[in-house]
Amino acid sequence: MANEKLQIKKLYALSSENKKFSFSLPLKHTIRIGKRDYEVKLKADEKLGTYILWKNRKYPVEIVRSSQNKYEILFNDISYTFTVETPFSLQRKKVLNSSKGKIEKEIIKAPMPGKIIDVLVREGATIVKGEPLVILEAMKMQNELISPVNGVVERVHAKANTNVMKDDMLIEIKL
Amino acid sequence: MVKINRILIANRGEIAVRIMKTATLMKIETVAIKTAVEPNAMYLASADVIFDNTEDNSEIPVFLDIEKLIDIALKTKANAVHPGYGFLAENAYFAQKCIDNNLIFIGPSPDAIYKMGNKTIARKIALAGSIPMAMGSEGNIANEEEAVIVAEKIGYPVIIKAASGGGGRGMRIVRKSEEMGKMFTIASKEAEKAFNDPSVFVEKYIENPKHIEFQILGDTKGNVVHLGERECSIQRKHQKLLEEAPSAALDEKLRKKMGEMAVQIAKAVDYHSAGTVEFLLDSEKNFYFMEMNTRIQVEHPVTEVITGLDLIEQQIRVANGEELKFKQSDIKLRGWAFECRINAEDVQAGFAPDPGKIISLNMPSDPCVRVDTGVMAGSSIVASYDSMIAKLIVKGKDRKDALKNCKMALDKVWIKGTKTTLPFFRMLVRHQKFQDGTFTTSFIEKDLEKYYFNSEYEEMLAAWLATKLFVEENLNDDSINVNFEHGKVMSPWLLNKRINQF
Numbered sequence: 001m002a003n004e005k006l007q008i009k010k011l012y013a014l015s016s017e018n019k020k021f022s023f024s025l026p027l028k029h030t031i032r033i034g035k036r037d038y039e040v041k042l043k044a045d046e047k048l049g050t051y052i053l054w055k056n057r058k059y060p061v062e063i064v065r066s067s068q069n070k071y072e073i074l075f076n077d078i079s080y081t082f083t084v085e086t087p088f089s090l091q092r093k094k095v096l097n098s099s100k101g102k103i104e105k106e107i108i109k110a111p112m113p114g115k116i117i118d119v120l121v122r123e124g125a126t127i128v129k130g131e132p133l134v135i136l137e138a139m140k141m142q143n144e145l146i147s148p149v150n151g152v153v154e155r156v157h158a159k160a161n162t163n164v165m166k167d168d169m170l171i172e173i174k175l
Numbered sequence: 176m177v178k179i180n181r182i183l184i185a186n187r188g189e190i191a192v193r194i195m196k197t198a199t200l201m202k203i204e205t206v207a208i209k210t211a212v213e214p215n216a217m218y219l220a221s222a223d224v225i226f227d228n229t230e231d232n233s234e235i236p237v238f239l240d241i242e243k244l245i246d247i248a249l250k251t252k253a254n255a256v257h258p259g260y261g262f263l264a265e266n267a268y269f270a271q272k273c274i275d276n277n278l279i280f281i282g283p284s285p286d287a288i289y290k291m292g293n294k295t296i297a298r299k300i301a302l303a304g305s306i307p308m309a310m311g312s313e314g315n316i317a318n319e320e321e322a323v324i325v326a327e328k329i330g331y332p333v334i335i336k337a338a339s340g341g342g343g344r345g346m347r348i349v350r351k352s353e354e355m356g357k358m359f360t361i362a363s364k365e366a367e368k369a370f371n372d373p374s375v376f377v378e379k380y381i382e383n384p385k386h387i388e389f390q391i392l393g394d395t396k397g398n399v400v401h402l403g404e405r406e407c408s409i410q411r412k413h414q415k416l417l418e419e420a421p422s423a424a425l426d427e428k429l430r431k432k433m434g435e436m437a438v439q440i441a442k443a444v445d446y447h448s449a450g451t452v453e454f455l456l457d458s459e460k461n462f463y464f465m466e467m468n469t470r471i472q473v474e475h476p477v478t479e480v481i482t483g484l485d486l487i488e489q490q491i492r493v494a495n496g497e498e499l500k501f502k503q504s505d506i507k508l509r510g511w512a513f514e515c516r517i518n519a520e521d522v523q524a525g526f527a528p529d530p531g532k533i534i535s536l537n538m539p540s541d542p543c544v545r546v547d548t549g550v551m552a553g554s555s556i557v558a559s560y561d562s563m564i565a566k567l568i569v570k571g572k573d574r575k576d577a578l579k580n581c582k583m584a585l586d587k588v589w590i591k592g593t594k595t596t597l598p599f600f601r602m603l604v605r606h607q608k609f610q611d612g613t614f615t616t617s618f619i620e621k622d623l624e625k626y627y628f629n630s631e632y633e634e635m636l637a638a639w640l641a642t643k644l645f646v647e648e649n650l651n652d653d654s655i656n657v658n659f660e661h662g663k664v665m666s667p668w669l670l671n672k673r674i675n676q677f
Binding site: 062078113 | 357633
């Protein structure tokens with residue numbers, strides 16, 4: 001294992017949209033634009049909290065979540081999720097992905113905590129993309145959760161007049 | 176007549192702070208209500224008297240409890256009540272109850288609130304005054320079948336609206352008769368839930384309009400003026416996100432014509448205090464009366480900026496029985512103003528509310544910037560109320576100048592603790608259609624590919640940080656491939672502690 005560590009020359013940060021950012025090791029504290037390197041400084045003070053200083057500008061930054069090699073970073077009020085891969089793990093991931101089957105099911109989860117006002121579909125119903133499925137009330141706003149896919153409603157977990165937590169499973173759709 | 180000397184603020188958040196600021200300038204005392212949901216809220220600091228209602232374990236919020244509010248006003252010896260916006264601001268019964276208890280209601284008469292609050296009555300009043308309106312049903316619609324008959328007569332698309340509605344709830348657009356059943360049920364249910372009144376009506380849906388509203392001010396002597404228009408076309412699901420005054424779509428002639436109509440509608444209900452007449456403006460510059468809001472509005476600051484008037488002060492003066500000190504010809508609009516509603520919402524998740532504690536809040540201080548807020552660092556945005564953090568109001572000598580200032584101000588706002596609508600506004604001010612003023616109410620749904628702005632460098636910097644963390648966590652260790660922290664979920668906002676280790 002110790003030997004392997006020495007062999008790693010590069011790391012890749014893959015975004016959720018599969019954009020690849022590569023960084024050579026040891027990791028430099030600079031970001032290159034064109035031919036110039038600009039220093040990146042990670043700082044914190046009482047008033048602003050944590051921030052990155054780059055090209056004379058401060059950007060607010062937070063780690064929202066981190067598990068295994070996955071990081072959710074909030075940078076200038078926008079979330080980014082990256083998985084950081086070594087050349088070896090990246091290769092393994094490629095192999096795994098190519099052997100994965102097709103997705104056959106879409107699960108609609110509650111995007112936020114709230115109250116189910118109404119369930120607009122029944123099990124067995126054929127639905128089209130864009131069709132409203134559930135009305136969820138949160139913070140004085142009624143939100144229509146619409147189907148991202150065409151399919152058939154397989155299971156309905158959501159019940160009208162019940163409270164749900166974020167990420168609670170509401171509807172399962174068979175593609 | 177007894178003058179107002181102590182006002183109960185029947186509201187919370189930024190509007191409570193806003194009202195108290197003016198009251199204090201006018202040497203009028205204020206009473207604020209401390210609730211169990213927000214016992215440390217910022218608005219409490221502005222009040223002369225705090226009524227502690229934290230022991231109240233009633234289901235409904237105190238700001239919706241008419242009996243309780245009247246009781247608090249009497250107990251704290253307030254002689255006036257300001258309802259703010261939302262909650263009971265447009266509840267005719269509440270206004271009447273205040274009057275019955277010798278409390279001055281800072282707002283219009285219960286009769287005006289009732290007539291304009293009921294959309295079907297408001298339509299009849301507008302119709303009688305020959306105010307242009309979208310074609311629609313004569314009154315409320317009883318069922319889906321009747322809705323289809325009306326819709327076929329006026330032609331699709333149509334919009335179903337709650338008779339007692341407002342704020343976008345109980346509204347559904349129907350494009351063909353097959354959709355009517357479902358949409359009718361949704362609109363009606365939503366209306367019942369939100370306004371205790373399931374009645375709905377149907378009117379012609381104007382495609383891609385601009386939302387133009389006129390600020391009205393009237394006194395109890397029958398004088399009514401308008402203070403120019405606001406454009407509020409930047410909205411999502413009928414919820415306004417950015418407002419500006421004046422509107423790039425109006426010239427002097429159209430402003431005069433629409434303004435006169437707005438004044439006429441207000442006069443038809445003997446309106447006094449501040450109010451807003453909303454119109455839709457189509458691409459041919461035809462305008463249609465939509466509704467009148469009988470309260471101070473969230474977006475009132477943009478009008479204050481271009482008129483130099485304090486609308487809360489005017490409301491209080493009118494409630495005191497004073498006559499307006501200016502005529503229509505005295506009202507001059509100067510400069511341009513934008514208001515960005517900075518809400519605790521996740522723009523990347525379709526503007527889903529993102530309640531939480533505000534860790535830090537730094538707003539720009541600049542002569543061209545005004546900030547109205549009810550929160551500070553340490554405050555919580557609670558799920559039981561709206562998601563507003565602050566209103567960023569930016570002015571300039573003309574639209575271009577105000578836009579430039581707005582762009583600058585947006586980069587200086589610093590909020591930590593929840594996600595905000597800031598990335599949306601940063602995108603908006605860079606969008607061609609927004610810059611040239613040709614946007615309509617369908618802008619967010621139709622013209623936007625992305626709801627937020629970021630530069631490619633920002634993503635790269637975030638990627639660098641993720642990589643940096645990975646290096647810290649794994650490569651300084653001996654066990655590169657195995658020593659991942661399996662399933663470990665970090666508490667948010669933890670970076671501060673970790674940073675010292677770098």
